[in-house]
Amino acid sequence: MGEEILMNYIYGKWVQSSTGKFRDVPNPATAEILAKVPVSSLAELDEAVQLAHKAFQEWSKVPVTQRIQYLFKLKELLEANFEGLARCITEEHGKILDESRGEMRRAIENVEVACGTPSLMMGDVVEDIAPGIDEMMIRQPLGVAGIISPFNFPAMIAFWFIPYAVATGNTVVIKPSSRVPITMVRLFRLMEEAGFPAGVVNVVNGGSEIVNGILDHPLIKTISFVGSTEVAMHVYSRGTAHGKRVSAAGGAKNPVLILPDADVDTTTSIMMDSAFGCSGQRCLAASTAIMIGEADKIFIPKFAEAASKRVTGYGIKPEVQMGPVITPDDKKRIEGLIQQGLDEGAEMLVDGRNAIIPGYENGNFIKPTILTDTPVGGIIATTEVFGPVLGIMHCKTVEEAIKILNDGTYGNMGSIFTHDGSAARKFRNEADAGNIGINIGVAAPMAFFPFSGWKNSFFGDLHGQGKHAIEFFTQTKVIIERWPKNWTRKF
Ligand code: NAD
Numbered sequence: 443m444g445e446e447i448l449m450n451y452i453y454g455k456w457v458q459s460s461t462g463k464f465r466d467v468p469n470p471a472t473a474e475i476l477a478k479v480p481v482s483s484l485a486e487l488d489e490a491v492q493l494a495h496k497a498f499q500e501w502s503k504v505p506v507t508q509r510i511q512y513l514f515k516l517k518e519l520l521e522a523n524f525e526g527l528a529r530c531i532t533e534e535h536g537k538i539l540d541e542s543r544g545e546m547r548r549a550i551e552n553v554e555v556a557c558g559t560p561s562l563m564m565g566d567v568v569e570d571i572a573p574g575i576d577e578m579m580i581r582q583p584l585g586v587a588g589i590i591s592p593f594n595f596p597a598m599i600a601f602w603f604i605p606y607a608v609a610t611g612n613t614v615v616i617k618p619s620s621r622v623p624i625t626m627v628r629l630f631r632l633m634e635e636a637g638f639p640a641g642v643v644n645v646v647n648g649g650s651e652i653v654n655g656i657l658d659h660p661l662i663k664t665i666s667f668v669g670s671t672e673v674a675m676h677v678y679s680r681g682t683a684h685g686k687r688v689s690a691a692g693g694a695k696n697p698v699l700i701l702p703d704a705d706v707d708t709t710t711s712i713m714m715d716s717a718f719g720c721s722g723q724r725c726l727a728a729s730t731a732i733m734i735g736e737a738d739k740i741f742i743p744k745f746a747e748a749a750s751k752r753v754t755g756y757g758i759k760p761e762v763q764m765g766p767v768i769t770p771d772d773k774k775r776i777e778g779l780i781q782q783g784l785d786e787g788a789e790m791l792v793d794g795r796n797a798i799i800p801g802y803e804n805g806n807f808i809k810p811t812i813l814t815d816t817p818v819g820g821i822i823a824t825t826e827v828f829g830p831v832l833g834i835m836h837c838k839t840v841e842e843a844i845k846i847l848n849d850g851t852y853g854n855m856g857s858i859f860t861h862d863g864s865a866a867r868k869f870r871n872e873a874d875a876g877n878i879g880i881n882i883g884v885a886a887p888m889a890f891f892p893f894s895g896w897k898n899s900f901f902g903d904l905h906g907q908g909k910h911a912i913e914f915f916t917q918t919k920v921i922i923e924r925w926p927k928n929w930t931r932k933f
Contacts (some may be wrong), residue, residue: 446477450486450621450647451630453493454640456771459486465620468576470536470766471756475806477534479623482648485602487655488617490644494613494888497641497662502583502611502641506560509609516605516636516888520546520629528629529758531596534622536806537720537755549601551889553855555908556605562912563610567847576923581916583611584687585663588656590617590677592669593768594828596725601668602893603915604908608642610915614661615644617652621768640824641657657681664915666906667691671852678901689902689914691725691895693757693826697847698883699840699869702737704859708881710744712859716883717832718752718810721767725899726855726877726884727823730816730823731834732843738836740790742814743831749810755799766806768775773806776810776829778812782823783833787923795828818846826852840865848874855885876900 447464449456461478467477490573499836501509520527524546531542555562565580587607591599600616609616618626626645633643646652656662657680663682667674671692681688698716700709716728733741757765767773778794784790794809808830816822816833823833823846837843840858847856857879858869868879876894879885887893904914 444562445475446624447501448477448479448627448647450480450482450490451627451634451643451645452486452490453497453644454634455670459483461486467621467624469533469721470768473801476691477624478907479647480618481620482646482652483711483855484651484655487646487652488659490615491645491659491661492587493641494615494644496698497639498583501608501613501639503641504611506563506609506611508616509611510557512555512604512636512638513553514642516549517557518549519533519635520553523628527597529624530625530628530763532757534624535593535596536757536768538765539760540760540893541720541757543593547599548551548886548889552601552907553605555889556609559609559912561605562909565917565918566669571800571922574926575922577920577922579920581610582919583915584917585612586661587612587614587615587664587666587915590653590656590667590669591619592666592723594720595623596622596859597629599668600629601904602668604643604910606636606911610912612640612664612915613644615648615656617648617656619647620647620724623647625854627872644778652717653677654680657686660683660684661819663687665689666914668906687772687914689906690900691893691906692899692901693828693852694725694727694895695730695824695850695852696726696728696855696857696875696881697730697732697843698857698859699732699843700737700741701734701840701860701862702740703861704881705861706724706740706744709859710741712881712883713745713832714748714752714810715725718764718830719884721765721808722830723767723828724884726886728857728883729827729832731832732838732846733761733834734840734843735838740897742834745812745834746791749832750814752810754794754797754807754809756802756805764810764830767808768806769787770776770806772829773808776808776827776831776923779825779827779829780813782829783813783816783820786817786820786822787856788816788820788822790832791834824850827856840868844869844872848872853899855879855900857882857885
């Protein structure tokens with residue numbers, strides 16, 4: 443890829459940040475520096491927002507049927523550049539190529555759904571609410587939308603928002619994660635090629651100063667954030683204090699119940715993909731397995747065997763099943779949490795620490811790790827590890843396991859593996875999580891459903907994707923009108 447100085451994209455032009463401050467963007471598997479990302483200033487953000495606001499005046503008046511033509515074009519360009527984008531994700535993030543392809547597919551699906559915006563943003567009309575009086579509700583865009591994305595999906599998460607924001611007539615300023623900014627630059631080159639008018643989509647790279655600038659800027663009307671819970675709470679409270687509409691998705695800890703009657707091979711394979719896919723750096727990773735009754739005797743040996751066989755390495759190579767974690771600091775943090783778990787009484791089943799991958803000695807590798815007997819309320823059961831670590835607990839009943847899930851502070855996902863329909867139904871009904879899987883390891887909603895986190899996994903009212911996003915990026919206007927044929931009064 444070669445070391446590249448990344449630029450901001452403002453009002454249809456690529457511009458170099460004038461701060462002279464940059465951060466390296468390393469490949470987490472090789473430690474090679476791929477690019478330098480600017481730490482932009484608040485003045486640069488302000489310029490982007492002012493120009494996005496200017497663009498909004500025209501863009502919001504472009505008929506929706508025209509606005510979506512840019513998305514049709516973008517969809518074509520994303521398909522044509524699919525492999526290159528997937529490779530870029532693998533190089534800067536570390537996930538394996540197939541996972542990067544999956545991420546790109548999910549991003550494209552959001553573009554496809556947003557192409558239906560003429561139908562999705564339709565309002566309502568009731569004729570004759572009183573004699574000769576009609577009432578209608580229409581949806582209008584709000585202005586400049588601020589988007590702040592996390593490192594773990596360099597492409598997809600921004601697409602939970604961008605296509606809907608622009609299709610409904612808003613303009614966008616996005617700050618990508620400075621740990622994985624290259625993919626967004628590649629995506630914006632395609633948006634440029636798709637021909638969006640100047641100022642409709644803008645990128646300003648930077649760190650928390652830019653995030654706070656977005657939260658405070660009076661011309662930014664909506665904030666869409668995805669990241670850790672701590673930052674999500676900060677974003678939600680600071681953004682709403684300024685009267686903005688905020689949707690802030692946070693971290694997760696996702697318990698998965700495994701009943702003794704679950705299909706052994708399928709459950710094992712799905713659980714390994716969920717716990718160790720993207721090296722566990724997924725907000726829907728199955729990070730805690732709760733074995734019900736005799737399930738532990740059946741599944742623990744199977745899990746140990748499958749996890750030990752998983753091939754860890756550079757995700758570009760076809761034989762590799764799991765990549766590195768994002769930074770050396772994260773590797774240290776995750777290994778520290780594993781040790782804390784052991785100190786609290788958990789047992790090591792598969793130890794992935796101190797992994798050395800021949801040829802990639804500088805990569806941030808941890809191999810799949812499984813701890814058993816993780817105490818309820820302990821560090822492994824309650825903290826988002828965000829690494830390839832599966833904690834296993836044991837419960838006698840489904841009720842007991844649901845209580846553990848519901849006592850947790852997060853509510854992103856809960857899953858159950860079983861053949862028992864009544865247990866599955868009880869789980870789906872009683873589990874306090876917004877995304878539920880039944881014999882599913884990663885219950886990621888398709889683009890036409892909301893990405894529906896609860897509790898400390900989400901702050902706000904309307905989630906990303908689908909109809910929620912359409913509602914989020916529009917405000918309703920109600921009009922009551924009367925057109926009498928013969929006015930008695932002359933105007
Ligand atoms: P993060 O919270 O560190 O960063 C997210 C964004 O906020 C980045 O753009 C970052 O630059 C910015 N940021 C970081 N610290 C900040 C601060 N103090 N003030 C202002 N801005 C700040 O998250 P991350 O490590 O990039 O991503 C991983 C997290 O995201 C995990 O917790 C994961 O569960 C979560 N996540 C959640 C979902 C979901 O849908 N709930 C989806 C993906 C990721």
